[in-house]
Amino acid sequence: MLLILLVLDDMGKLRGMEMGMPNIVEVKNLNAAYGQSKVLFDINLHIKPNERVAIVGRNGAGKTTLQKCIASLLHPTSGSVVYDGTELVGKQPYEVARMGLKYIDQDKHVFLDLTVRENLELSSYATGDYEWDKVFEHFPKLKILIDRKGAYLSGGERQMLMIGRAILGDPKVLLVDEPTEGLAPSIVDDLVTTFHELSRDCAIMTVGQNLSFVSRVAERVYAMKEGRLVAEITDEVEIKNNSYCEYL
Amino acid sequence: MKRFLNSWTGIIIAFALLYSLKGVLPAAFLTEVVIFSIYAMGCSFLIGRLGLTSFGQPAFLAFGAYGAGVYLYYFGHNSYVAILVGVLVSLVINMLVGLFMVRLNSSYFTLCNQAFCVVTFFLFQKALVKWTFGDNGLLLISRMDPTPFIDLTTTKGIYLFAFLVAIAVWFFYQYLMKKSVFGATCLCVKDNEQKLRFLGYKTFNIKWFAFVIANTTAGLAGAIYTIYFCMVNANIASVNTASEAVAISMLGGAGTLFGPLVGSFLFIGLKDIASQFISHWEVLVGLLLIIVMLAGEKGIVGSLEGYIEKLREKRSLSKPALTKEGGL
Amino acid sequence: MIKMNMQLLISAIVLGLSMSGVYFLLTVGLSLCYGLMRIISLDQFFYYALGAYMVYTITSLTGSFWLGMIGAMLAVLVVAFVVERLINKRVYSKPVMFSMILTFGVNLMGVGLIKYVWGLTPKPVASPIAGRVMILGTGVPTYRIFVIALAIVVYFAVQYFLNKTILGTAIRAGIDDAEKVKALGINISRLFTVTFILSSVLSALAGVIHAPFVMVSPEMGMTITAFAFMVVIIGGLGSIKGTMVSALIVGQVVSLGALIWAPLAEMAPFLVMIIILLIKPTGLYGSKLMHR
Numbered sequence: 001m002l003l004i005l006l007v008l009d010d011m012g013k014l015r016g017m018e019m020g021m022p023n024i025v026e027v028k029n030l031n032a033a034y035g036q037s038k039v040l041f042d043i044n045l046h047i048k049p050n051e052r053v054a055i056v057g058r059n060g061a062g063k064t065t066l067q068k069c070i071a072s073l074l075h076p077t078s079g080s081v082v083y084d085g086t087e088l089v090g091k092q093p094y095e096v097a098r099m100g101l102k103y104i105d106q107d108k109h110v111f112l113d114l115t116v117r118e119n120l121e122l123s124s125y126a127t128g129d130y131e132w133d134k135v136f137e138h139f140p141k142l143k144i145l146i147d148r149k150g151a152y153l154s155g156g157e158r159q160m161l162m163i164g165r166a167i168l169g170d171p172k173v174l175l176v177d178e179p180t181e182g183l184a185p186s187i188v189d190d191l192v193t194t195f196h197e198l199s200r201d202c203a204i205m206t207v208g209q210n211l212s213f214v215s216r217v218a219e220r221v222y223a224m225k226e227g228r229l230v231a232e233i234t235d236e237v238e239i240k241n242n243s244y245c246e247y248l
Numbered sequence: 249m250k251r252f253l254n255s256w257t258g259i260i261i262a263f264a265l266l267y268s269l270k271g272v273l274p275a276a277f278l279t280e281v282v283i284f285s286i287y288a289m290g291c292s293f294l295i296g297r298l299g300l301t302s303f304g305q306p307a308f309l310a311f312g313a314y315g316a317g318v319y320l321y322y323f324g325h326n327s328y329v330a331i332l333v334g335v336l337v338s339l340v341i342n343m344l345v346g347l348f349m350v351r352l353n354s355s356y357f358t359l360c361n362q363a364f365c366v367v368t369f370f371l372f373q374k375a376l377v378k379w380t381f382g383d384n385g386l387l388l389i390s391r392m393d394p395t396p397f398i399d400l401t402t403t404k405g406i407y408l409f410a411f412l413v414a415i416a417v418w419f420f421y422q423y424l425m426k427k428s429v430f431g432a433t434c435l436c437v438k439d440n441e442q443k444l445r446f447l448g449y450k451t452f453n454i455k456w457f458a459f460v461i462a463n464t465t466a467g468l469a470g471a472i473y474t475i476y477f478c479m480v481n482a483n484i485a486s487v488n489t490a491s492e493a494v495a496i497s498m499l500g501g502a503g504t505l506f507g508p509l510v511g512s513f514l515f516i517g518l519k520d521i522a523s524q525f526i527s528h529w530e531v532l533v534g535l536l537l538i539i540v541m542l543a544g545e546k547g548i549v550g551s552l553e554g555y556i557e558k559l560r561e562k563r564s565l566s567k568p569a570l571t572k573e574g575g576l
Numbered sequence: 577m578i579k580m581n582m583q584l585l586i587s588a589i590v591l592g593l594s595m596s597g598v599y600f601l602l603t604v605g606l607s608l609c610y611g612l613m614r615i616i617s618l619d620q621f622f623y624y625a626l627g628a629y630m631v632y633t634i635t636s637l638t639g640s641f642w643l644g645m646i647g648a649m650l651a652v653l654v655v656a657f658v659v660e661r662l663i664n665k666r667v668y669s670k671p672v673m674f675s676m677i678l679t680f681g682v683n684l685m686g687v688g689l690i691k692y693v694w695g696l697t698p699k700p701v702a703s704p705i706a707g708r709v710m711i712l713g714t715g716v717p718t719y720r721i722f723v724i725a726l727a728i729v730v731y732f733a734v735q736y737f738l739n740k741t742i743l744g745t746a747i748r749a750g751i752d753d754a755e756k757v758k759a760l761g762i763n764i765s766r767l768f769t770v771t772f773i774l775s776s777v778l779s780a781l782a783g784v785i786h787a788p789f790v791m792v793s794p795e796m797g798m799t800i801t802a803f804a805f806m807v808v809i810i811g812g813l814g815s816i817k818g819t820m821v822s823a824l825i826v827g828q829v830v831s832l833g834a835l836i837w838a839p840l841a842e843m844a845p846f847l848v849m850i851i852i853l854l855i856k857p858t859g860l861y862g863s864k865l866m867h868r
Contacts, residue, residue, distance in 0.1 A: 073755065092763070093759055113749075113752060119749075122762065126761030348854065351857050353857070355672050356858075360809065360853070370843065488798070531684075533684050538678060542678070
């Protein structure tokens with residue numbers, strides 16, 4: 001019996017039991033613009049707890065803008081973002097991060113002058129969470145690199161650090177922007193495993209164009225085109241086949 | 249209305265109106281307003297159209313002023329020629345200084361300009377004191393001959409002359425800002441210089457050229473100042489007045505055509521009235537700068553222009569887009 | 577021929593070093609404010625002058641220079657806090673030009689207020705430490721040595737603060753990428769306030785220790801502006817080490833230049849600045865972040 005349960009858990013079907021729980025993130029009618037130039041049109045989406053969701057779309061479709069709006073790093077022109085029952089629009093970005101919704105940028109820019117230790121210390125200072133063991137559990141390499149400055153880390157190591165410092169404070173939602181860009185295939189493999197492990201503790205929304213990565217990681221996919229969500233795919237087979245690319 | 253104001257006739261009418269105020273307001277005040285607005289025009293152009301803030305404008309004013317002054321004191325007696333000399337001196341200095349200044353990014357540009365102003369003040373006050381007599385300056389009343397056409401040695405003459413020069417300057421800037429490609433490229437430099445460079449434009453040349461034009465305008469104002477005051481001393485390069493040029497530009501609206509004039513009028517007027525109550529003008533200028541910057545950089549004319557634009561948009565939107573005949 | 581004897585030289589070097597100390601204290605604030613908040617905080621010159629005036633007043637009232645020093649720093653702390661919260665914070669996200677003109681306005685207002693409260697006549701502040709110290713056979717005022725020592729202590733204190741404390745680490749991170757610091761959950765506007773207050777208090781300290789050297793006058797901020805700018809430009813905005821190095825350079829250039837030809841003291845730093853900028857338009861240690 002235990003074996004069956006474990007297998008089911010691996011396949012993600014156990015999370016179906018959590019479908020009865022309310023969405024951890026609920027985005028309604030979100031619109032955003034840069035000055036006069038409108039970028040997001042009436043976005044409606046949701047994220048369930050511990051879910052792995054992906055948004056795919058071409059360059060310039062608005063994926064980063066969407067994530068930044070959810071994390072309150074950008075101000076939408078209208079609409080609402082509800083996280084764990086609280087309205088996020090209008091809140092300061094640091095408040096949102098402390099509430100447990102973290103945004104991880106795609107530029108892999110860890111603070112260059114700071115060591116790995118200092119990067120983690122900053123995050124601990126912000127969240128009050130000094131248990132670094134969980135970071136090293138996911139990313140043992142960071143323990144070895146603890147005193148190396150950000151400028152001397154490789155792309156993969158930087159990505160590890162960016163995620164590592166974000167999971168301090170036990171966030172419930174991670175918004176990861178284009179995690180696989182510029183990374184070697186073996187590191188991407190590691191990332192897939194990491195995402196599966198991480199989602200035991202928090203929901204992950206990733207945006208990107210790497211369809212093969214999405215197919216290995218996501219349980220649900222939104223297709224985004226020119227600022228609009230044009231499709232929502234929940235079927236596993238479709239996700240694995242990337243057959244939603246026709247929507248892009 | 250805006251189009252009318254920005255046309256050639258609009259400029260002439262605006263200045264004619266101002267000129268005719270001679271009966272109502274003191275001529276000295278109006279003359280100072282006009283000359284200062286020529287001075288501020290250059291500053292406003294740099295800030296508004298190129299994004300380069302210069303707290304060192306008095307230096308460029310001074311070179312024009314001393315050019316004219318030194319000519320009159322040592323060489324000749326014709327005021328017209330003196331002004332020409334002043335402008336030429338200013339032009340040459342600006343061309344040289346510009347080569348250096350324009351390479352810097354906007355923060356360093358501002359700081360360097362201010363440093364340049366301090367050095368220039370020092371130059372005229374102490375280093376060249378043998379020729380410039382420092383704070384006492386050069387007194388020129390006895391060295392100016394009456395000039396043909398408009399006698400610049402009379403108050404009436406210099407008054408009229410200042411206005412005519414101002415109109416000419418305004419025509420020039422009207423062309424530069426609204427009708428020339430150069431003016432458009434200046435705005436592009438302010439907006440996104442890198443992109444302009446990628447498009448193949450030599451932004452260095454554009455900035456240098458604009459720098460020279462703007463500061464030679466200041467030099468021209470300086471030369472006229474010398475003729476007007478019949479003297480020139482080191483105070484003209486004083487750093488204290490550097491902020492006034494910037495304040496006036498921002499108050500009127502940096503980069504607008506009439507901004508310097510409006511700003512000049514209001515500022516000098518305000519200073520004259522306020523100095524009867526407040527003994528220290530700095531509080532006024534400082535407060536003004538703070539208010540203008542917090543309100544957004546548009547200034548009075550800029551905000552007016554924006555407001556008029558909005559009105560026009562509203563009016564055109566309320567009209568039907570297509571008429572029965574099928575055209576607009 | 578220039579008559580240069582050993583005593584004069586040593587005297588000039590020490591003088592230069594003490595000037596470097598003053599310049600450093602004044603410009604470290606400018607550098608930090610630019611690095612973190614991307615503003616050119618020209619009102620630092622007002623805090624410098626205010627510091628000098630406060631020490632004058634408190635010393636006149638209580639007779640203690642040291643009390644005056646502390647009082648001046650506290651007064652400026654309060655003023656800077658008010659200015660930052662009310663005025664400066666509104667232009668952080670705007671182009672640098674805004675902050676330049678705005679803070680210049682604050683500076684001007686401040687000078688006007690100083691003139692109103694204290695009047696136009698320069699005020700003397702007595703040196704708190706009398707006596708001379710013999711260095712290599714030359715008598716040097718002890719107070720100058722104190723100024724040099726103070727500047728060195730502050731330099732190391734600032735470096736310690738930036739490198740070994742969590743707040744300093746956050747500031748260094750903010751200088752690198754302010755948005756990511758926000759995304760990590762740190763209230764960056766509080767960081768800005770702390771940095772601004774720190775900068776302003778250091779500027780006030782510069783005014784305090786400079787006061788015995790010069791007469792305290794409303795113009796003192798303006799007078800030192802050009803030199804401070806030259807230090808900042810040569811050293812590059814945003815680098816503490818660069819500021820220290822260029823303060824040393826400018827201090828020596830001013831004092832040794834004055835030995836050769838008095839007017840040179842004013843012009844020499846400018847010439848050095850031009851030369852350096854011609855070679856490297858972002859200054860010696862100019863950070864790569866300075867593109868606009």
